[in-house]
Amino acid sequence: MIPTLTAPDSSLALLREGYAFISRRCDRLGTDAFRTRLMLRPAVCVRGAEAARVRSVELTSPEDSAVAAIAGHRGDDGELLDLPVAGVELLNLIRPVAAVSRFGVLAALTLLRHPRWRDAFAAGEDEDLRAFVLEVRRFFPFFPLVAGRVREPFTWQEQRFGTGDRVYLDLYGTDHDARSWTDPEVFDPERFRGWQRDPWTLIAQGAGGYAENHRCPDEPMTEWLLEDVVRLLTRSVRYAVGVQDFGISLNRLPTLPADGFVVSHVRPVPGTAAA
């Protein structure tokens, strides 16, 4: 029988203790395996030669998992993917979540600064969720600017742009341009109620359209993921946030609060997805 740690979640302990995290607990419990929760999900930690053999030889991935789909995928030639290609494909699934997690931290900070929104979402309000997420993407710095070279000469605002000239488009500045946004330095999701998706004003992930220009094709996924993050943070877990430096530097790319966003006493809300 594998013992279970008493702490509701061990993510912070793992980050704090690093390499010693599993061994320390195994020594303490007199076991080679224990159950805990990491990132709020049930996890089993194991060590030793026997565990290594079981994990490498006998462990299989659930049929409906991403690992199983990629490992079992056959190309047009009927062959399985090469190992490096399969590895890259797996990373391609992880990378988007890692990128969007930065916005997730900024959303968490916003929920702390604006309890009105936290309370509304905690109470099950979904109507303004998309507006909230759009405002997080508009308000915070992420990609500062995009660069390009002129392909065909043109004139704009009496300035001649010649072939090969380098041009930088200010994304953050456009998202905070008072000609497009009322009180741009105020965090106000209500500005996005009924918004008609102007492709040239909210350009945190590029301008124009996905199909015809270079707008980030991941943008819809970013919004879905962030909605899930907000639901999770407000409905499925409770946590404490201590005193720390939430300052956001405008010359750190991509940016985060100075101390990150350190939470403690994380507990799942019974009866929710995190429980």
Ligand code: HEM
């Ligand atoms: C939330 C984090 C992200 C931000 C802030 C972001 C931002 C951007 C920006 C500003 C552009 C436009 C570049 C330009 O106009 O030259 C862009 C393009 C692009 N992004 Fe993202 N992105 C993010 C996440 C992702 C992720 C996770 C993926 C992949 C799954 C992705 C894939 C792409 C691709 C393929 C393009 C190029 C599109 C094209 O040239 O047609 N992005 N992104």
